Each structure stands twice: as structure tokens, then as C-alpha cells.
Amino acid sequence: MFKEFRSLMDINWIFFFLLLVIFWIGEINLYSAANGNFEPWAYNQLKRFLLFLPIFLFILMLQPRFIFNVTEIILITTVIGLIITLFFGYTGMGAKRWIRIGGFNLQMSEFAKIALVLFMAKYFHKLNAEKTIGLLRSILPLIISLIVFILVAIQPDLGTAVIILTLGLIAIFYAGINLIYPILSLIILGISSPFLWTLLKPYQQNRVMIFLNPDLDPLGKGYHIIQSKIAIGSGGMRGNGFLGGSQSSLDFLPEKETDFVFAIFSEQFGFTGSMVILGLFLFLFLIPIFKSFFLTQVFNKLILFVLSFKIFFEFLINISMTIGLVPVVGVALPFMSYGGSSLLSNMIICALLINIMSISEKKRMFS
Amino acid sequence: MEDNKTSKESIKILNRRSFIIIFISVFFSLFVILRLFSLQIINSKFYKKKSIENKVSVKAIPPLRGDIFDNNNNLIAGSTSSYEFVIFKNLNKKFIDELNSLNSILSLDLNLPKMINEINKKNPYVPYKISKAGWDQIVKFEKNKFLFTAIKIQESKKRYYPHKNMSQILGYTGSSSLSSELYPKGVFHIEKTFENILKGKPGKIFNEVNSQGRIIREISIQEPIKGNNLHLTINLKMQDFAQSLLPLTNKGSIVVLNCQDGSILSMNSNPTFNSQAFEDRDNLVIERILSDNSKPLINRAFSGFYPPGSVFKPIPALLGLQKNLINENTEVICKGHSTLKDRNYYCWKKGGHGRVNLKKAIKESCDVYFYELAKKTNIDELSQLATSLGLNQKYDIGLSNPQQGLVPNKKWKKAYLDQGWYLGETLITCIGQGFNLTSPLQLATLYSALINGGKYPKPRIHNDENVSYLGDAFEKKYHDLILESLNAAVLEPSGTAFKLNNLHPNFVKIGGKTGTSQVIRIKEEDREDDLYKSKEVEDRFKDHSVFVGYVPFDKPKYVASVIIENGGSGSAVAAPIAHKALNFAYNLNV
Numbered sequence: 042m043f044k045e046f047r048s049l050m051d052i053n054w055i056f057f058f059l060l061l062v063i064f065w066i067g068e069i070n071l072y073s074a075a076n077g078n079f080e081p082w083a084y085n086q087l088k089r090f091l092l093f094l095p096i097f098l099f100i101l102m103l104q105p106r107f108i109f110n111v112t113e114i115i116l117i118t119t120v121i122g123l124i125i126t127l128f129f130g131y132t133g134m135g136a137k138r139w140i141r142i143g144g145f146n147l148q149m150s151e152f153a154k155i156a157l158v159l160f161m162a163k164y165f166h167k168l169n170a171e172k173t174i175g176l177l178r179s180i181l182p183l184i185i186s187l188i189v190f191i192l193v194a195i196q197p198d199l200g201t202a203v204i205i206l207t208l209g210l211i212a213i214f215y216a217g218i219n220l221i222y223p224i225l226s227l228i229i230l231g232i233s234s235p236f237l238w239t240l241l242k243p244y245q246q247n248r249v250m251i252f253l254n255p256d257l258d259p260l261g262k263g264y265h266i267i268q269s270k271i272a273i274g275s276g277g278m279r280g281n282g283f284l285g286g287s288q289s290s291l292d293f294l295p296e297k298e299t300d301f302v303f304a305i306f307s308e309q310f311g312f313t314g315s316m317v318i319l320g321l322f323l324f325l326f327l328i329p330i331f332k333s334f335f336l337t338q339v340f341n342k343l344i345l346f347v348l349s350f351k352i353f354f355e356f357l358i359n360i361s362m363t364i365g366l367v368p369v370v371g372v373a374l375p376f377m378s379y380g381g382s383s384l385l386s387n388m389i390i391c392a393l394l395i396n397i398m399s400i401s402e403k404k405r406m407f408s
Numbered sequence: 409m410e411d412n413k414t415s416k417e418s419i420k421i422l423n424r425r426s427f428i429i430i431f432i433s434v435f436f437s438l439f440v441i442l443r444l445f446s447l448q449i450i451n452s453k454f455y456k457k458k459s460i461e462n463k464v465s466v467k468a469i470p471p472l473r474g475d476i477f478d479n480n481n482n483l484i485a486g487s488t489s490s491y492e493f494v495i496f497k498n499l500n501k502k503f504i505d506e507l508n509s510l511n512s513i514l515s516l517d518l519n520l521p522k523m524i525n526e527i528n529k530k531n532p533y534v535p536y537k538i539s540k541a542g543w544d545q546i547v548k549f550e551k552n553k554f555l556f557t558a559i560k561i562q563e564s565k566k567r568y569y570p571h572k573n574m575s576q577i578l579g580y581t582g583s584s585s586l587s588s589e590l591y592p593k594g595v596f597h598i599e600k601t602f603e604n605i606l607k608g609k610p611g612k613i614f615n616e617v618n619s620q621g622r623i624i625r626e627i628s629i630q631e632p633i634k635g636n637n638l639h640l641t642i643n644l645k646m647q648d649f650a651q652s653l654l655p656l657t658n659k660g661s662i663v664v665l666n667c668q669d670g671s672i673l674s675m676n677s678n679p680t681f682n683s684q685a686f687e688d689r690d691n692l693v694i695e696r697i698l699s700d701n702s703k704p705l706i707n708r709a710f711s712g713f714y715p716p717g718s719v720f721k722p723i724p725a726l727l728g729l730q731k732n733l734i735n736e737n738t739e740v741i742c743k744g745h746s747t748l749k750d751r752n753y754y755c756w757k758k759g760g761h762g763r764v765n766l767k768k769a770i771k772e773s774c775d776v777y778f779y780e781l782a783k784k785t786n787i788d789e790l791s792q793l794a795t796s797l798g799l800n801q802k803y804d805i806g807l808s809n810p811q812q813g814l815v816p817n818k819k820w821k822k823a824y825l826d827q828g829w830y831l832g833e834t835l836i837t838c839i840g841q842g843f844n845l846t847s848p849l850q851l852a853t854l855y856s857a858l859i860n861g862g863k864y865p866k867p868r869i870h871n872d873e874n875v876s877y878l879g880d881a882f883e884k885k886y887h888d889l890i891l892e893s894l895n896a897a898v899l900e901p902s903g904t905a906f907k908l909n910n911l912h913p914n915f916v917k918i919g920g921k922t923g924t925s926q927v928i929r930i931k932e933e934d935r936e937d938d939l940y941k942s943k944e945v946e947d948r949f950k951d952h953s954v955f956v957g958y959v960p961f962d963k964p965k966y967v968a969s970v971i972i973e974n975g976g977s978g979s980a981v982a983a984p985i986a987h988k989a990l991n992f993a994y995n996l997n998v
Binding site for chain 1: 415418422425443455456616619965
């Protein structure tokens with residue numbers, strides 16, 4: 042079940058340190074979000090990180106083969122978890138997103154992302170395709186993606202659901218579906234979008250309109266994005282300095298410790314700081330993918346690619362949210378937003394990435 | 409678990425696909441970078457400004473209004489503190505309980521449901537005014553202070569007028585309905601005219617506020633600058649004394665003017681009002697003042713216009729002398745009336761004055777002399793001379809709504825009545841009736857002009873205003889003759905105001921001219937019956953009593969002009985009042 046203890050030394054240290062650096066920047070940022078206090082966010086987040094570290098190490102030490110064997114169990118467990126969430130979930134902010142397990146409020150949808158990717162990896166591995174994949178062989182992954190998407194969407198948590206569906210589609214695309222299908226679906230989507238617009242409920246249409254022009258509702262739904270843009274814009278080239286952000290310290294920025302942490306960071310460290318963060322995440326994204334080029338097993342390649350894509354994708358969506366490029370959909374900034382489930386799932390993902398990156402196929406891991 | 413031999417083709421596909429997605433991701437990242445560049449580099453200034461606007465709130469501190477003093481440095485308008493109960497609802501969640509206890513302890517009779525509704529709508533960090541706080545209420549409040557955490561006493565400044573008799577000169581201040589006006593400004597008379605001197609400059613507090621508007625800290629403060637003080641030429645003692653001279657039964661007014669420098673010592677009008685009522689927002693009293701038919705807001709010394717009556721006569725006399733229509737010795741026989749085109753123009757003295765020269769005509773106020781003079785007088789020249797002697801012009805001394813009054817001429821009549829001029833009208837104009845309209849201030853100025861020989865100091869009420877001169881000097885011999893005649897009217901027996909000497913023998917000697925301005929034209933038959941002099945005549949149709957005098961008679965310094973509406977003859981009513989006022993002014997000698 043576990044690797045040899047010695048193999049711990051073979052991990053990709055660069056990736057690991059990159060991870061620590063990003064987490065540490067997140068900690069400093071949470072410290073400044075509380076106007077220079079460890080309490081409550083930075084301290085709690087650090088406590089969680091230390092608490093999750095054994096889980097991180099546990100997954101790091103697992104044999105990939107063991108993971109391969111339990112993907113279906115993981116998927117079924119998370120789907121059951123999602124269903125339980127729907128019926129017995131803990132309601133917050135108008136949605137049932139959390140279930141209570143051992144003193145923690147867990148957001149099952151975060152783990153559903155991992156479970157789905159692992160399932161896909163195993164499915165396409167077993168498919169052992171010679172060339173591109175047809176529609177027929179993509180049906181099962183598509184259906185499973187849609188089931189998870191719907192279970193999350195009706196919580197309702199459209200943001201996470203869209204990310205789950207995206208990950209599913211990316212996995213299918215990566216696995217080699219015939220390019221005709223994705224191109225065809227894009228065309229169909231383009232044509233039918235006016236009809237989809239009429240299917241949206243008025244409040245959803247309203248939300249899109251406000252996204253396109255936040256000034257329509259400057260004190261209501263547009264308030265977040267206006268204040269966030271002010272925070273980021275006022276940072277300028279070099280930022281207002283550590284703890285120098287007035288938008289954050291005077292509470293103009295709502296949800297500053299969760300969805301809008303980037304605005305706090307950017308107000309303090311400016312364009313320069315934003316570019317540094319972007320660079321760090323780009324490295325975090327590209328290192329596993331670079332490694333995946335040297336692997337031949339579909340299971341390994343797909344996990345490395347889609348999971349590292351997941352972190353970068355969430356990063357991009359979150360930043361785009363804060364600068365008004367996409368609507369505010371409630372996607373956390375990996376390792377920087379305050380929140381347990383997001384931190385735990387991203388730590389699990391990184392453990393998986395490090396685990397698989399340390400595979401040397403010369404040693405024939407799967408034998 | 410099978411270790412697949414993945415085909416090379418398949419690996420190629422997978423790697424190619426990852427490049428496509430990396431490419432799309434990087435492409436999207438470029439969008440993010442561009443957007444960040446636009447926000448943080450290109451539009452950074454805009455957002456920095458927005459950020460400062462977010463966090464800095466500016467609050468104005470009203471400046472203290474300048475004080476107003478009389479010519480003896482007595483305060484006549486200042487600022488005082490007033491107190492009110494205010495509530496900060498953020499200081500106590502149970503603020504409604506506090507309101508209830510305040511209401512019952514001080515028995516305030518507040519409309520609580522309405523008030524609570526208003527408070528709930530307001531920003532919690534801005535105090536809400538509950539009511540005015542009097543001293544008794546403040547004492548009670550302090551005794552029960554342990555009950556209140558959200559309710560506080562707040563001080564604010566308001567205008568304070570210690571002397572009621574100054575109201576018709578000072579006016580009052582008021583709050584504007586414009587939201588841009590943060591504090592009261594002058595809306596009437598001196599307070600309005602000298603607003604720019606008095607108002608001062610508001611200060612500013614720059615506060616850093618959080619998203620709820622709560623003040624985090626004070627960034628900086630610009631202290632307000634108090635308005636400049638204003639010094640008036642008005643003398644408080646003179647003003648109070650003159651007011652006491654006006655009979656309460658009649659409307660009337662009195663002006664005392666220093667004819668050497670044009671400064672106005674007092675300017676009273678009856679009925680009057682109290683400016684303080686407007687500052688105290690005493691709505692009951694204000695309503696009463698505004699709805700009063702006797703119009704107490706009007707300062708009749710400045711804004712009351714009447715036919716001047718006989719006090720006008722020196723003007724046609726001077727014109728006659730200047731145009732050689734008459735000289736010192738020209739005589740007219742007065743038989744009680746003069747005839748023009750089958751119409752009789754009567755003298756006030758039924759039996760007539762007999763032989764009358766100019767001095768006697770002024771001293772005894774013979775109307776026939778002036779009717780005869782008028783027959784040769786050009787009305788336009790008369791109007792022009794009257795204007796240069798101070799009538800027929802606006803005095804913008806600082807009171808609201810200055811008016812011009814009227815000394816008629818042909819052009820005016822054509823323009824306003826679309827009629828030609830009749831000689832008969834010149835006759836009644838020359839005795840100060842007809843279209844003539846003058847204010848008491850104008851009459852005082854006219855006599856100041858006569859005393860000064862034509863070139864006279866412009867009347868003024870603002871002490872810092874330089875003395876400036878109006879009018880054109882006329883010949884000294886005419887000047888002497890006219891003053892001699894005016895002195896005779898008071899000092900010589902048979903002068904119209906000679907009675908004054910018996911009334912107050914130890915008062916300082918004055919010169920002056922009586923006037924009786926008719927309110928209605930007397931019918932011929934009534935004149936025969938002497939009915940018009942009887943008590944039967946309704947008060948509102950009685951003549952206005954006018955007197956303009958100066959003191960001392962030989963070297964005049966002060967001029968007083970008195971009008972008592974429907975008071976009767978000038979010698980009986982207005983002259984004694986003017987005599988007392990002039991005597992007072994002379995002894996005051998400011």
C-alpha cells in the first residue's frame with residue numbers, strides 16, 4: 042500500500058517548496074487582511090495546514106497502484122457524500138454545501154473534483170486507446186461528470202459545478218477525444234446561447250448584467266466588484282506596502298479573507314506582486330505537466346495534467362473574478378483563500394502530484 | 409492493474425492535447441495580465457482617487473459669525489450657545505428605552521413612534537436631534553445621567569440679539585433650504601447686506617471612515633475662521649431713547665442723522681418686532697409677526713414713503729432764488745387761497761397770512777406764497793434740484809429693499825400715467841403734496857443737504873465706510889436765507905413750531921420745519937365747515953404729522969426727521985418728538 046520510506050527523499054523538492062512559498066504568502070496575506078493580526082484567519086489556517094499535514098504525507102506515501110485500485114470506491118463515496126449533503130447538509134449563505142464530519146464542516150464538492158479526475162484517469166488508462174477516442178467511449182465519463190455537476194449545481198453552487206464539468210471535459214479532451222466533438226459542441230453552444238439566456242431565471246440574468254456593468258447596482262451586487270477593482274487599481278505599480286491597504290483595513294472590501302484575498306494582496310503589493318503570484322502559480326502548473334511528458338502511463342499523465350490544471354484554472358478564475366473579467370461565482374484562490382475544505386483538497390491534490398511525479402517509469406512502478 | 413504498453417501515437421496525442429490546453433491557459437493568463445496592467449498601471453490614479461474618496465469623509469465646521477457693535481462698542485448682535493438633546497443609536501442597542509425615559513423624566517411630549525422610525529433610517533454614526541434643551545431640562549438630565557448612554561447634550565451656536573430695538577436695522581439670519589448651505593446666513597437687512605463680512609470661513613475635519621461611515625481617526629483639521637466684526641454708526645442709547653418717543657398708538661418713525669459726516673445715529677419704526685424670535689425658531693411669534701396687518705417688519709424710517717408736506721418748501725424756495733423768480737424781498741398777499749384757472753388752491757390758514765415774503769412764507773408755512781411761486785416754476789427743474797438735494801434717490805446703506813421714492817416731473821408722468829403735466833400739479837407739488845413720495849431718511853438727508861449748502865455727506869450706517877459727498881453747492885446767500893427762515897420757524901413768535909420753546913424751555917434750541925401731509929383731498933364744502941379738523945374724521949384719514957429739525961440751530965450737527973402716521977398736524981405731534989430726540993442727541997454728542 043505504501044512506498045518505501047526512502048522514496049520520500051526522491052520527491053520534487055522544487056514543487057514542494059513552491060507550494061510552501063505560496064502557502065506562506067497566503068498566510069502573510071491573511072495576517073494583513075485582519076489588519077496585522079494572526080487571529081482569526083492566519084492562525085486558523087496555519088492550524089489547519091499542520092493538521093492536514095499527516096493526510097498530505099499519507100497520500101504522498103501511497104503506492105500509485107493502490108490509488109488506482111480504489112478510484113471507484115473514492116468516486117462512489119464522494120457521490121454518496123454529495124447526496125447526503127443535499128439531504129442533511131449544513132446550510133450557509135442560502136445553499137447546502139457542507140456536511141459535518143468529526144468537528145469539521147466539509148465541502149464534499151471540493152473532493153468530488155479529485156474523485157472525478159481519478160476515475161477518469163483510471164477509465165482512460167484501462168481504455169488503452171491506440172488513437173483518438175470516439176463519442177461512444179466518452180459517454181460514461183461524460184455521464185458521470187454530468188451527474189456530479191448536477192449534484193453540485195442543485196446545492197446550489199454553480200461556480201464549483203462549472204469547474205467540475207470543466208475538469209471532466211478537459212480530462213476527456215486530454216484523453217484524446219476526436220477533435221470533431223469538442224468543436225461541434227462549441228458551435229452548438231454558440232448557436233443556442235440566446236435560447237439558454239431565456240432559460241435563465243431573472244435573477245441570474247440580472248447577475249450577468251451586473252457582471253457586465255457593475256455600476257448598475259453599485260451598493261448591491263455590483264458593490265463587491267467595484268470595491269475589489271478599487272483595491273487592486275489603487276495598488277498601482279508597487280502597491281501601498283505591507284499592511285498599507287485602506288480598502289481592506291477599513292472594511293470596504295467584503296469577503297476579503299475568502300474570495301477576494303487577491304485584492305488584498307494586490308492592494309498591498311501592486312502590479313509587481315501580482316506578477317510574482319502569477320509566476321509562482323504558472324510554475325506550479327507547468328512543473329507537473331513537464332514531468333508528465335516523460336511518463337507513458339495514461340493514468341499518471343492524466344492525473345498530473347488535469348489536477349495541476351485544476352489548481353491553475355481556479356487561480357485564473359478567482360483572479361478574473363476580482364478584476365471583473367468573469368462574474369463572481371465563489372471560486373477560492375488555492376492555498377491563499379481562508380477555508381478548510383479548499384486547503385485540504387488542494388493539499389491532497391499536491392500530494393498526489395508529488396507522489397506521481399516521483400514515479401520513475403524505468404523502475405516499472407506498475408509491475 | 410495492468411501496466412499498459414501505451415502506443416506511441418496515443419502518447420503523442422496526449423502531449424499534443426496538453427500543449428493546446430497550456431496554450432489556451434497562457435492566452436487567458438495574458439488577458440488577466442493585460443487587465444491587471446490596465447487597472448494598476450494605466451488607471452491607477454483613478455482608482456487611487458476612488459480609494460481616497462472611499463475612506464476620507466470631510467465634515468464642515470460652521471464658523472462663528474462676526475459680532476455687530478454700535479458706535480460705542482456695545483454688542484448688538486453676537487453668538488451664543490444653545491443646547492439640544494441628541495441620540496447616537498450605535499451607543500446603546502436599547503436606545504428606545506432611553507428615549508422613553510427621557511420623554512417621561514423631562515415630560516417632553518415627544519412623538520416617539522415617528523421619531524424611532526426616523527432614527528432607524530438614519531446612519532447610526534450621525535447624531536439625531538431629539539429636542540431643544542433648556543437649563544431646567546439639562547439639570548434634570550444630569551441628575552439622571554446614569555440612565556443614558558446613547559443620549560447626549562450637544563452644543564450649537566446661534567445668533568443672539570441683546571437689544572430688541574435694533575431688530576429693524578439688524579434683520580436676522582435664517583437657514584437656507586438649499587442642502588449646500590450648511591449653516592444659517594443673513595436673510596434680512598444688515599445681516600444680509602454684510603453677509604460677506606460677517607460670515608467667516610468654515611473649517612473642515614478630514615476623517616478616515618470605514619465602510620459603515622464610522623470615524624476611525626481624525627486625519628487633519630482646518631479650524632474655522634470667525635467672521636469679521638461689524639461696527640455701525642447707530643448709537644444704542646439714541647436708538648432706545650428714540651424708540652421710547654414713538655407713540656404706540658400710531659405707526660411712525662424717526663431718524664437721527666449726523667449731518668457733518670452722514671452717520672445715522674438711530675432709525676426707529678413703530679410697530680417693531682424682535683429678531684430673536686427668528687433665531688429661536690419661535691414659530692408662534694414668527695407667524696404673528698408675518699401675519700400682522702401693521703407690518704412690523706417694515707422699517708418705516710427707511711421703507712415708509714409719504715408725501716412730505718410743508719417740509720418740502722425750502723426746495724421750491726431755493727429754486728426760485730436760483731432762477732431769479734423771487735428774491736429775499738418779493739412779497740405776496742395771502743388771502744387764504746390762490747386761484748388758477750377758476751380753481752381755488754387753499755392755504756392751511758383760513759384767513760390768510762397777509763403780506764408774506766420768503767422768510768415769513770417758510771416760518772409760517774404759507775401755502776399761497778408757494779402757489780404763486782409755483783406758477784412760475786418749471787417742474788422738471790424742481791425735480792432735478794430735489795434730486796440733487798437728496799430726495800428721489802435710493803440710499804443703499806445696508807437695509808434690505810432700498811426704494812427711490814418720487815419727486816415728479818413731466819417725463820415720469822408721461823411714462824407712468826401717460827398724461828401731460830398740468831400747472832395745477834406744480835402748485836401742489838411745491839407744497840409737498842401730490843405725487844411726492846419721500847421717506848423719513850430722505851427728508852433727514854434733504855435737511856442735511858440744506859444745512860451743508862448743497863454738498864452733503866452720503867448717509868451711512870456702516871462705520872467703516874468712508875464719508876463721501878453728494879449734491880452740488882449752492883450760493884451762500886441763499887443758504888443763509890433758508891437756514892435763517894428755518895430757524896425762525898422754531899425760534900420766532902408766530903413760527904409754526906414756536907410752541908416748542910414753551911413746551912421745553914430748557915432744551916437746546918433747534919431749527920426745523922413742520923409738515924402736515926394730507927392723506928385725502930379735502931372737499932370744498934368740508935373746508936367751509938371746518939369738518940376736516942374735527943375728531944369725527946376717521947383715524948386712518950387723518951393727516952400724517954411730519955417734522956424735520958436740526959440741532960444746534962446756529963451750528964447744526966444732528967438732523968432728526970419724524971413722521972407719525974395719521975398723527976394730525978406737524979407742530980402738535982411730530983415736532984415735540986423731534987425736539988426731544990435732538991436734545992438727547994445733542995447731549996449725547998457722540
